[in-house]
Amino acid sequence: MLGPFASGVVASMLPELGSTFDVSQNTAANSLTAYLLPFALAMLVSGTLGERWGPMRTIRVAYAGFVVVALLAAIAPWFWLFQVSRGLQGVANAFTTPLLLTKLAAITPKERLGRTLGLYGAVQSIGQTSAPLVGGLAAESSWRWAFVGIAVVAGVLTASALPPDEVAPEQPPRLRDAWQPVVLWSGVVIFVAWACLAGLPFLVAFRVDDAFALGPGARGLVLTAFGLAGFVSARLVGAAADRFGPRVAVCLGLLLGAVTVGAIGVAGSLPLVALAWAVGGVCGQLVLVGINALVLGGGDGTGRGGAISVVTALRFLGMSASPAAFTPLYRTDPALGFLVPGALLVASTPLLAHRIFRSGTGPRARLRHSRG
Structure with a gap:
C-alpha cells in the first residue's frame, strides 16, 4: 500500500505545494513525475540487484530509506529539495515492489498464485484510492503532515518481522537474465495496457468536465470508481486467473477494457461514463494479475525478481507516456482520444497470445515440459 499511496498523495495538495514553495x-504537478520516473527507471535493475543482496534485507533497507526521504520532504524549505526527496522515495519504492512480489510467488502454491496476487493488487488499490483523500485532509492543516505519516508507516514496516532470505544461489542473477522474450513481450503488453487504460484518469477528468461540467469534487468521485472497483474485484479476478489461466485473464481484460475505454469517449450519459470507468478498474486488475502470474509462475524461480522488476518498470513507463500520447488526440476530437487507446488494447491481444505460446510459458508448453 505504501508505494502507490506515496506516489499519489501530492495529487490533492498541489495548490498548497505551489503556495508554500x-x-x-x-x-x-511535476512532483508526480519526480516520483514515477526514477521509480520506473530504477525498477529496470532493482529486482536483480535485490536478489543479489538478499530480498528481505534489501526490502528492510529500502523501508528505512523511505523513512529518511519522507522526513526530508516534510521539512524541505526549497522546492528543488522537495523534488529530490520525491525522486528518492520513488527509488526506495523500486526496491520493495518487485521483491515483495517475488517473495509472494515463492511462498504461494501455484494453484493459488492468482488469488494471492489479487489480494496484493487490492491493497495497492487502497493506497492509490486513499492517497488523494488523505493528502487533501492533511493539506487542510499542513501538507507536511502527510509525509510525516508516510515516514511513520515506513518506520513500522522497517521494524516489522519479514520472512528470512533463502540460501543464495551459487550463480548470482545477472541483469541480462531478466531480459527474456516472455518478459519483454509481457512488458510490451502491460506498457500498452497501462498507457491506454490505467493511465487515463486525466483524460476521463477532461471528458466529464467538458461534457458534463462537473466540479473538482464530483470529478474526483468519478475517478475514484476505477480504484474502488479494482479493490472490490481483486480477489475474484485472482480466482478467475487461477481457474482459467492468466493468459485468458489478460486477454479478457484487454478486450473488455477496449470496450469500456471506447464507451467513455462516445457515451452521452454521466452514469454510463462512471460505470464504464469502474469496469475499467476490473479490467486493469485482470491484466495486472494475469501478467504478474505469467511472469512469476513460470520456471524454477531463478531470476523472478529481475523479471517482474522489468515488467513493472514498463508498466509505469506506459502510464507516464499516456498524457503526451493521448491529450493531443483528445483536443482534436474527444471521441478519438478514447477510441485510439481502445484500438491499441485490442491490437495487443493477439500479440500476447502468440508470444506466450511461442515463449514456452503457455499451458501447452507446460504440458510438453511435464511430459518431457
Missing part, C-alpha cells in the same frame, strides 16, 4: 501549480 512559491511555484505554479503546473510546476508543483
Whole structure:
C-alpha cells in the first residue's frame, strides 16, 4: 500500500505545494513525475540487484530509506529539495515492489498464485484510492503532515518481522537474465495496457468536465470508481486467473477494457461514463494479475525478481507516456482520444497470445515440459 499511496498523495495538495514553495501549480504537478520516473527507471535493475543482496534485507533497507526521504520532504524549505526527496522515495519504492512480489510467488502454491496476487493488487488499490483523500485532509492543516505519516508507516514496516532470505544461489542473477522474450513481450503488453487504460484518469477528468461540467469534487468521485472497483474485484479476478489461466485473464481484460475505454469517449450519459470507468478498474486488475502470474509462475524461480522488476518498470513507463500520447488526440476530437487507446488494447491481444505460446510459458508448453 505504501508505494502507490506515496506516489499519489501530492495529487490533492498541489495548490498548497505551489503556495508554500512559491511555484505554479503546473510546476508543483511535476512532483508526480519526480516520483514515477526514477521509480520506473530504477525498477529496470532493482529486482536483480535485490536478489543479489538478499530480498528481505534489501526490502528492510529500502523501508528505512523511505523513512529518511519522507522526513526530508516534510521539512524541505526549497522546492528543488522537495523534488529530490520525491525522486528518492520513488527509488526506495523500486526496491520493495518487485521483491515483495517475488517473495509472494515463492511462498504461494501455484494453484493459488492468482488469488494471492489479487489480494496484493487490492491493497495497492487502497493506497492509490486513499492517497488523494488523505493528502487533501492533511493539506487542510499542513501538507507536511502527510509525509510525516508516510515516514511513520515506513518506520513500522522497517521494524516489522519479514520472512528470512533463502540460501543464495551459487550463480548470482545477472541483469541480462531478466531480459527474456516472455518478459519483454509481457512488458510490451502491460506498457500498452497501462498507457491506454490505467493511465487515463486525466483524460476521463477532461471528458466529464467538458461534457458534463462537473466540479473538482464530483470529478474526483468519478475517478475514484476505477480504484474502488479494482479493490472490490481483486480477489475474484485472482480466482478467475487461477481457474482459467492468466493468459485468458489478460486477454479478457484487454478486450473488455477496449470496450469500456471506447464507451467513455462516445457515451452521452454521466452514469454510463462512471460505470464504464469502474469496469475499467476490473479490467486493469485482470491484466495486472494475469501478467504478474505469467511472469512469476513460470520456471524454477531463478531470476523472478529481475523479471517482474522489468515488467513493472514498463508498466509505469506506459502510464507516464499516456498524457503526451493521448491529450493531443483528445483536443482534436474527444471521441478519438478514447477510441485510439481502445484500438491499441485490442491490437495487443493477439500479440500476447502468440508470444506466450511461442515463449514456452503457455499451458501447452507446460504440458510438453511435464511430459518431457
